[in-house]
Amino acid sequence: xxxxxxxxxxxxxxxxxxxxxxxxxxxxxxxxxxxxxxxxxxxxxxxxxxxxxxxxxxxxxxxxxxxxxxxxxxxxxxxxxxxxxxxxxxxxxxxxxxxxxxxxxxxxxxxxxxxxxxxxxxxxxxxxxxxxxxxxxxxxxxxxxxxxxxxxxxxxxxxxxxxxxxxxxxxxxxxxxxxxxxxxxxxxxxxxxxxxxxxxxxxxxxxxxxxxxxxxxxxxxxxxxxxxxxxxxxxxxxxxxxxxxxxxxxxxxxxxxxxxxxxxxxxxxxxxxxxxxxxxxxxxxxxxxxxxxxxxxxxxxxxxxxxxx
Amino acid sequence: xxxxxxxxxxxxxxxxxxxxxxxxxxxxxxxxxxxxxxxxxxxxxxxxxxxxxxxxxxxxxxxxxxxxxxxxxxxxxxxxxxxxxxxxxxxxxxxxxxxxxxxxxxxxxxxxxxxxxxxxxxxxxxxxxxxxxxxxxxxxxxxxxxxxxxxxxxxxxxxxxxxxxxxxxxxxxxxxxxxxxxxxxxxxxxxxxxxxxxxxxxxxxxxxxxxxxxxxxxxxxxxxxxxxxxxxxxxxxxxxxxxxxxxxxxxxxxxxxxxxxx
Numbered sequence: 001x002x003x004x005x006x007x008x009x010x011x012x013x014x015x016x017x018x019x020x021x022x023x024x025x026x027x028x029x030x031x032x033x034x035x036x037x038x039x040x041x042x043x044x045x046x047x048x049x050x051x052x053x054x055x056x057x058x059x060x061x062x063x064x065x066x067x068x069x070x071x072x073x074x075x076x077x078x079x080x081x082x083x084x085x086x087x088x089x090x091x092x093x094x095x096x097x098x099x100x101x102x103x104x105x106x107x108x109x110x111x112x113x114x115x116x117x118x119x120x121x122x123x124x125x126x127x128x129x130x131x132x133x134x135x136x137x138x139x140x141x142x143x144x145x146x147x148x149x150x151x152x153x154x155x156x157x158x159x160x161x162x163x164x165x166x167x168x169x170x171x172x173x174x175x176x177x178x179x180x181x182x183x184x185x186x187x188x189x190x191x192x193x194x195x196x197x198x199x200x201x202x203x204x205x206x207x208x209x210x211x212x213x214x215x216x217x218x219x220x221x222x223x224x225x226x227x228x229x230x231x232x233x234x235x236x237x238x239x240x241x242x243x244x245x246x247x248x249x250x251x252x253x254x255x256x257x258x259x260x261x262x263x264x265x266x267x268x269x270x271x272x273x274x275x276x277x278x279x280x281x282x283x284x285x286x287x288x289x290x291x292x293x294x295x296x297x298x299x300x301x302x303x304x305x306x307x308x309x
Numbered sequence: 310x311x312x313x314x315x316x317x318x319x320x321x322x323x324x325x326x327x328x329x330x331x332x333x334x335x336x337x338x339x340x341x342x343x344x345x346x347x348x349x350x351x352x353x354x355x356x357x358x359x360x361x362x363x364x365x366x367x368x369x370x371x372x373x374x375x376x377x378x379x380x381x382x383x384x385x386x387x388x389x390x391x392x393x394x395x396x397x398x399x400x401x402x403x404x405x406x407x408x409x410x411x412x413x414x415x416x417x418x419x420x421x422x423x424x425x426x427x428x429x430x431x432x433x434x435x436x437x438x439x440x441x442x443x444x445x446x447x448x449x450x451x452x453x454x455x456x457x458x459x460x461x462x463x464x465x466x467x468x469x470x471x472x473x474x475x476x477x478x479x480x481x482x483x484x485x486x487x488x489x490x491x492x493x494x495x496x497x498x499x500x501x502x503x504x505x506x507x508x509x510x511x512x513x514x515x516x517x518x519x520x521x522x523x524x525x526x527x528x529x530x531x532x533x534x535x536x537x538x539x540x541x542x543x544x545x546x547x548x549x550x551x552x553x554x555x556x557x558x559x560x561x562x563x564x565x566x567x568x569x570x571x
Contacts, residue, residue, distance in 0.1 A: 152367060152369075152370040153370060176385070179381045183370075183374055183380065225558065259563055266566070266567070
């Protein structure tokens with residue numbers, strides 16, 4: 001297979017290669033081969049997407065030379081003034097900078113670009129990430145809020161803002177942002193699970209007992225919705241099992257106890273199935289994230305120990 | 310009345326090579342040419358100012374809230390609804406707050422409107438000019454005889470259109486001239502164009518016609534002929550109306566989930 005096809009098929013199996021160190025490494029190792037091949041000169045949309053992914057993965061693994069070459073070719077094709085190319089150049093400079101002073105210089109450059117052209121969204125987003133890397137979370141939150149005031153349909157930014165609020169322990173605001181994401185993407189089952197998680201965490205962090213129970217019930221509803229939308233969603237079942245377990249412990253007697261126990265059992269069954277099939281490498285069941293499967297196994301074992309005691 | 314005996318006419322087998330093939334070939338080639346010409350003639354999307362973008366996107370936010378309001382709890386929905394309705398009524402997101410009461414910009418004078426009208430015009434021209442040329446060519450070269458028999462019967466009214474060069478009274482309407490072959494090709498070649506040129510090709514006149522018949526589609530909000538303030542007020546009203554029926558999708562979700570277990 002030509003190297004272009006190879007890379008495309010790799011990216012279709014691993015759509016977000018940068019999440020995982022091993023896939024990023026794998027991808028960046030292909031970079032020198034791709035860059036020196038003749039197929040890299042093809043002018044199709046797919047080729048340029050591959051260039052972008054290669055650039056990001058090479059920066060991730062430290063292969064600055066290949067990254068530089070990718071960036072060069074991208075700017076030759078699309079011009080140095082294209083918004084996206086400017087953002088990628090900024091990203092390259094951030095990644096290869098060696099001192100805080102250099103990072104501040106890049107930040108200043110972003111502010112200048114934005115002063116000239118306030119509609120440049122990729123640069124706005126880069127500026128927010130850079131503020132975060134410099135540790136200025138409040139500045140990043142302010143910048144994100146101003147981005148969202150003129151582009152309230154950007155689900156990615158709402159999700160980012162939610163995670164920032166979460167790091168600052170501002171749970172109601174975090175949930176507000178996640179709800180905005182739901183308004184844009186109503187079938188995002190992962191967001192439902194996330195709201196469940198944030199609700200559970202904020203309840204455990206400090207409410208009174210009665211409020212805790214109410215919050216747990218709400219979290220359970222969110223997790224239930226996420227698995228209603230996606231039958232084998234591991235995070236959803238994990239959350240269900242965990243929170244129903246806590247609720248059963250906390251509430252001695254109530255009409256809904258039966259339902260909670262059935263839910264707990266259902267969640268346990270599903271998790272057991274996922275874990276066993278993943279372990280045995282059954283076809284079609286190997287797409288789960290290994291760390292998540294290990295956590296699920298851990299939870300199952302913990303609860304079994306409790307029962308056997 | 311009995312024209313039960315089928316009318317048969319002996320046809321020259323050379324008909325096939327000299328008429329059907331050439332017409333089809335010419336139509337395919339002009340379709341491909343038209344597609345590339347349209348692609349080349351498209352001008353770049355115009356850059357918009359930040360407050361114009363903000364206006365459009367905030368209106369979209371209201372639409373999203375209205376469409377997906379069942380995904381969030383009632384209290385969240387009400388909070389957002391109150392905020393948005395108040396903001397829309399005050400005109401917070403308007404690009405030109407001074408233009409509130411004035412009539413919408415005339416497309417003739419407004420430069421933004423001009424661009425959109427020009428691109429629509431170019432699209433229509435690209436469609437019509439080749440069609441007219443080919444029809445003229447067919448009438449010039451291929452008139453005066455019938456070339457094929459349609460497998461399905463038609464009423465008499467079609468005679469004048471489909472047998473244009475042949476003036477006989479008794480000839481069955483199923484015998485048609487080459488112009489009808491042209492029409493058949495016009496509608497039938499769409500799938501071939503999709504095969505050759507990929508899905509969104511400009512040789513597809515059906516898609517264009519559907520777009521013209523559907524003004525409520527995406528372009529309505531951004532067309533210069535609309536008054537943004539009125540749209541905001543309309544959206545505010547829609548939000549008020551929809552507020553009455555809120556069914557949180559999470560109500561009863563546990564029961565639904567447990568039911569599937571059975």
